[in-house]
Amino acid sequence: MNNWLNIIQNKCLPLRCILCGEPGFAGLDLCKACFDDLPANHACCYRCGVHFDMAIPAPQLCGRCLKIAPGFDETHAPFLYNDSLRYLISQLKFHQNYKHARLLGTLLAQHLIQSVELPECIIPVPLHRNRYRERGFNQSIEIARHLAKQLSLPLDLNSCIRNRDTKHQTELPAKQRRKNMQRAFTVTHTLNYQHVAIVDDVMTTGATTSALAKALKEHGISRVEVWVCARA
Structure with missing residues (x-):
């Protein structure tokens, strides 16, 4: 039918x-x-997804991840955040163009199905209730809905909350972004997963997803990946 x-x-x-x-x-x-x-993000740090200027023969870590490891274990970001990706994401995020979520979710799913061992569930980055009320929806959830359907994975929307209404990350330099996100997330109950993937639209410094990954690992998750549509 x-x-x-x-x-x-x-x-x-x-x-x-x-x-x-x-x-x-x-x-x-x-x-x-x-x-x-669309600019593919082929040569990148396997931990945080930051793009390398030259091709690499094998998976490598960037200097930042060697110095200070983020809370997550691996990042999958198939594209770089150029004008096309910026348009697709901003039109979804600020204008609620839901067909952009379908496209972004499909593109991400096509990349992941070829390159990852699927986790037990996917968790979209939650918004604080004030931000959700202001915006009316969560773009990460909309992308994750399409991923969950196409990859036949459970979608967990209830285990994590954003307990602080943090400043917009775009307003802050990298060091302040990490400080801004400290203890921003709470896991609400015991989790029965060992391997999960956090879903977001774009990664800039990784401060948000790192904070969420740390909260998950404090509650017994052993492996946390980050899946984003684009890496800035």
Whole structure:
């Protein structure tokens, strides 16, 4: 039944590229040319996903992760945060364009299915209730919904809360971002997982996801990965 609904929808409402308006391809709201222009994050630190300027022959850590390891164990960020990714994410985050969440979730799922051992569940980065009330939704949850469906993984929306209404990270330098996020998250009950993935839209310094990962590990999680659409 669902296949017939998809066929009818695609015939009546054919996919269009969100970025340029041309016909979509491969079931995406993106054309082949715009897809090919997305900057892949191939050469990067396996721990935090920061991009290296040159190709690397084997997985490596960046200088920052060698000096101070973040709370998480590995990051998967398939793209760099360029103009196209900035547009897709900002239109979702600030204008509630939900089809962007579907596209971003699909692109991330396509990358992950080829490169990771799937965890027991995925946990989107929670918003503080004040921020949620102000914005009306959580973009990380919307992306994670599509990931959970496409990867057939449980989606945990209830185990973690953001207990402090922290300042916007974009307003702070890297050192202050880490301080801003200290003890920002609380795990509300005992978790029966050993391996989880945190989902967010974009990673800049990793301060937010590191704080959440530390809270999870304090409650018995042994491995925490971070899955983000883009790395700044």
